[in-house]
Amino acid sequence: MVLSGWTVVASESTTFNVQPLDIQAGYIAHRIYLHDYAVPTIEISGVTYSAIDKLPEDAFPSSVQRFDVLMGLDRKKPFAIVRIPAFSVKEDGTLQQVTGLTIKYTENTVPEPVVDNGRGAAKTTADVNSPLATGTWYKVSVPSTGLYKVDYNFLSTQLGVTGIPSSQIRVFGHGGKMLPEQNPQTGVKGLTENAIWVNDGGDGKFDPGDYFVFYAQGPVNWVPNSDRSMLVQEKNYYADKGYYLLNFDAKAEKRVTTQINKPSGNLIVNTYSGAVLHEEDLANPQNFGKRWWGEEFSSAPGKENTHSFTLDIGSMLDTVAFRTHVVNTSTAPGIFTLSLDGKQMSTLDVSATNNYDYAPKAMGQEAIWRLPHPGKSATITITYNTNSSEGSGWLDYIRVNGRRPLSVEGNSNVFCDLNSVGAGNVATYRVSNAGSGTQVWDVTDPQNPVRMDGNLVGGNVYEFVQDASSLHRFAVVNDAGSLDAPEFVATVPNQNLYGSAPVDFIIVTHPDFKTAAEKLAEFHRKRSGMRVIVATTTQVYNEFSSAGQDISAIRDFARMFYERAGMNDADMPRYLLLFGDASYDYKDRIKSNTNFVPTFEALESFDFLNTYSNDDFFGFLDAGENIERYDIVNALDIGVGRIPAKSAEEADRVVDKII
Template structure:
């Protein structure tokens, strides 16, 4: 369990805002959250539950604001968002200017966990958000039309690449313990009384290729002599992972890390990842940090919704043909969600039991396919109070503290205000 850090962080603000007022400074704003990546639906009843009277609004003026998921960059000179940004959404039934009981809102929501693609190695690696388990969005009804998803025309140039392999990305990481009791590095399962652990995944909604799947794991251990982790996938064992000893004289090295990656095959639609820790002695301790899998899929849509990407045939000048097999091609929609701020609805061509489109594939692209039968529902977090950080005068000193230390932080703020004349 995470505990509050016993420190107060001081920041000297060096920022300036490019606009005079914050987006949230006026109007009524309704805060919602999501924890999975996919297509979300807000219904008439949902709006009523938020405190909005659907009969009194023009649905064409409904707007959703947010920013791409993931942590803010730590370097101060990296670009970052200082305000929620308008997001493209779809409002079904808005054309008549009335939000009726059968009308609804669709939007693309992102998990706080993001994936980063390395074009050199053609590998994906996930990054959890250390500060939240949800991604937040803000719904409002403004005085002007909101941003809407537009149709993206299929590329007219002849294709020079065919995408026939998709990447299903799976991760497991739990922030359970901080063995060194310092820093932001947290570890997962501890291999103590139970030196064996299994992790099961059901992939029955997908059609898998038998070969070429990727696995990567990070492991930690504190041991006086070499210890080992034994890993198997669906009972196929790999070479033991050596965990080197920690220097007992070291005052800063509490554990040692080892990583392991491999390519594996599957004969069915389930995956079991098994770990066994072989300690050198009774004092040795081992932890699972995380593992990732890149499962290679056939381009088949089985129903509901499916977000996908492909590391195949990416490069300058590439015009790629994407084709999805499906039993009901006339019901399928595919959103291009590569840029979560500017989502587009792909123009699809129907051919037998499949749909296809062509698109420039210079960089990694992300899509979500859905047939309208299954959507996620966001959580309502409450009405957000108006705030205008852009118009606020930056203080001389900003104190960030855990709520349990608020009294001490206030004393410190008062000291600097009275003795140094600082605005805190």
């Protein structure tokens, strides 16, 4: 059957005998290359069997007609993997194994393919340069999400910058928000400019008393949970700050605009979705995985089995929801007792671990409880007890969700409201504790904020209207001139990875090993005629992850060359070398850490049988590929290797042996 609107472009049958090596984990896998990324129609026929006495340990019996079709891309060429059960049970109860079959596939194409695989893309050249190619650049950091101010004094005393026109103030980057691990459907983006608001008195010059304001994303961002009932934390695994790059040498293209075509509201919003978090990433006792835990609980000498935490929830309203996640690494059950302001609220009996070689060495459990708001800041006390002298308890996090009154908190804060979102909704927001200088920015698009066209009513309420058919985020400030400033980090040398020509071989090296990496690159240029580029991790982060460490930036750097090549295989990169050792600790919390060029760590930090670290992540370059998705086939599009050097001396010795 061909679906309406689809056109048959290919139909072919393949008959083959099944050899023992063709069967993996109980399945026969057959790859079919396709014209377009669209699931083909599969028919299985002519199946032959042989009787067997017992099933392999990793196999489950099933009919051949219960096959799976998984889609993938191999250097932009679409394919399907047909997974056919190799073992089944006859009606008389005996076991049988497939020895031969015929697979017929009918390829269909839909007018708009599910994935743009680049087959129609023409070869392109790097006609766009990095903003960092020219001018003087300054790296600054922010500790958390919000509005930040840079004034004349900051520029003159910390950066040594004076006498600049206001029109040349530019801010680039996306701060502390992590890049997606899944390859986006769109192309790789380098540094992009942010819209900022400049207060220069109207004379076009940046003089004493002048300042500019920009919205920045920190390392912790709040996103709706799966049913959009509350906000949950999204914490950066790779950096503890958000970074931005400032420049004053060219005319800016972006400024914060003011809302136009203000709609009419059909509901009132005077509270919002609040969330408070305590989460410290202090330890990873299992030495694997992305997840780190916070405070340790133990009865061992010199350690504490009780910790208390005070959370600022004094302004929350009505019922609040407490959620905590704890971990037990003891070989006996761990009992966590949770109290709120001295009153016991919950007891968690977390399962014991065991000493079997392949058993998980940590067990986790979550507690959720709701109660009327205590009317003040709350102190949560957690006590841990176990009958074993080995192992400890750990706190992962405590999160509190509840409604807050919509108000300017301090001088500035960020807010959003899940409850008001709905089809056709237009919200009138009423922000209390406002004043004559109050501004509200819609920061839903964090690099292109829009200033709301609101009014001060009743003396201290700022009222504005915005669409609420989808979730919008806002930043409010009473006195922009009193905002916190970012922290100056360093001057950034000029670089232009984004303007690079096609290459065969990409080397990403830690700065300490650049000399050795350049020596190896020159060897391959002369010996093999390869086009080789050497880039430091710092350079890659500067252009592809807003100057902060992020493993996806390295992947995106390689993907930039891959995408620009279109379907010209000669211009697609062939090799990626990661020059430097890696570690499960991205943030240098352990002694003698070796996180020179980071690798991919799975999220799993409890069970080492279900976790892994892998450099294949950097070689999955096609749109939609994601190392942690199992409903597609991730295919390596570039050869990936690593020289795990831990010192410049070691790097030199390895290169000398190679050449």
